[in-house]
Amino acid sequence: MEPEDSRGVARKGRCRLGNRTVVLGAAGAVAGGLCGLLGVAGGVVIVPVLTSRRIGMARATASGTTIAAVLPISVVAALTYAGLHNVDEPAASAIVPGAAAGVIIGSLLATRVRASVLRVLFQIVLLATAVRLLIALPSGSINHIGLGVPAAVTLCALGAVAGLASGLLGSGGGSFLVPALVLGFGLLQQVAQGTALLALIPIWIIGALTHHKAHTLGLRIVVWTVNKREDMARMIELGVDGIISDRPDLLRQVAGEKGIALPAGTPVVP
Secondary structure (H helix, E strand, O other): OOOEOOOOOEOOOOOOOHHHHHHHHHHHHHHHHHHHHHOOOOHHHHHHHHOOOOOOOOHHHHHHHHHHHHHHHHHHHHHHHHHOOOOOHHHHHHHHHHHHHHHHHHHHHOOOOOHHHHHHHHHHHHHHHHHHHHOOOOOOOEOOOOOOHHHHHHHHHHHHHHHHHHHHHOOOHHHHHHHHHHHHHOEOHHHHHHHHHHHHHHHHHHHHHHHHHOOOOOOOOEEOOOOOHHHHHHHHHHOOOEEOOOOHHHHHHHHHHOOOOOOOOOOOOO
């Protein structure tokens, strides 16, 4: 909970869009183009925009917000690739378990790792993406990976690395998975891209939920007209971001009992 105003509003700062909506929309359009063209979800575009001076979002929150933003992009792109029969569904399913574990760990670490470290790691992802754009991958020759135990374990491990990068940085999963599938397994480029996108969908869902629980999703839950002590206590225990109440005195008392330190209140002038 954040400091409350004279009406008992507990608030957290959030990014105001205003006329920056155009910038965010343009970033989303470029991210969608990269998603369809290269099989990456576009975090390499969205994260720098969110953390720029114009938007000013904290890096951990930018990672969570990016994950939520690229989810529908990935779904549309994966469906498009699937309609063109450029997806290896068994391989994607083998990637998901490791990726799910990785994205949970990465999302939780995003709030604990210093912003300077996250910045360096993201720059490495940007560099890897740039290299991939400049250097063509060798052509693969197969449409499906034979899923024996070694291949399944390897795909699961690759998914863990991709999930960790995605949860921690909001990007890097597709940039890592696609070359790994082409170079390591010989998948055709288009099939590798569609497979990576399909495998990333559950990663983004789990990552978004984890970031939301850690309050780094860029979304705020504020409840209104909470005037009873038991309701106030329950909302605080649920971890809402703000409480609006007609009883700021009672809300302040309950918050103190829950160990939440608040600054001095602002007197209300009749």
